[in-house]
Amino acid sequence: MAPLMKLSAITLDCPDPQALAAFYQEVTGLEPDPRSDAEFASLLPEGGPLLGFQRVDAYRAPTWPDPIVPQQLHLCFDVADLEEAEARLLELGAGRPDRQPNEERWRVLTDPAGHPFCVIAASPR
Structure with a gap:
């Protein structure tokens, strides 16, 4: 079907x-x-x-992890090198919330408008 x-x-x-x-x-x-x-x-x-x-x-930016203004949705992106990707994203204007639920596997960042998104260490296949 x-x-x-x-x-x-x-x-x-x-x-x-x-x-x-x-x-x-x-x-x-x-x-x-x-x-x-x-x-x-x-x-x-x-x-x-x-x-x-x-x-x-x-527009009101999400306040993740504080639920006063919910995140509504978030995007996830696989990356080859978590540290390198995070550094480049921060250079480009991303933000980094203090709360990081699983820093070894992924990082929660925010885009310039405040939307949370994750960069995830790609698993070797």
């Missing part, structure tokens, strides 16, 4: 779509969508879902 739906996009609310798209473009190497504008910007992965960023007035 064929699937009823196929994931076509993941969209994050933020105060500045162009800036957040630029951050994720730098860390993922994905190509920007030429139709991006000040209200909605996106990156186009080959064969995967579009990664979108939409402007929300009065």
Whole structure:
């Protein structure tokens, strides 16, 4: 039986779509969508879902791990070298919350708009 739906996009609310798209473009190497504008910007992965960023007035960043403003969702990225990836992401403007649930296997970081995301040490296959 064929699937009823196929994931076509993941969209994050933020105060500045162009800036957040630029951050994720730098860390993922994905190509920007030429139709991006000040209200909605996106990156186009080959064969995967579009990664979108939409402007929300009065945006409130998640306060993870404090649940006052829930994280809503988070993205996970496999990396070859956890220390190297974390250092590069911090250089590019990511934040690093004090709470790190399992620092040996993954790091919780935040993008410039405050969304938590994880970088995970890729398992050897």
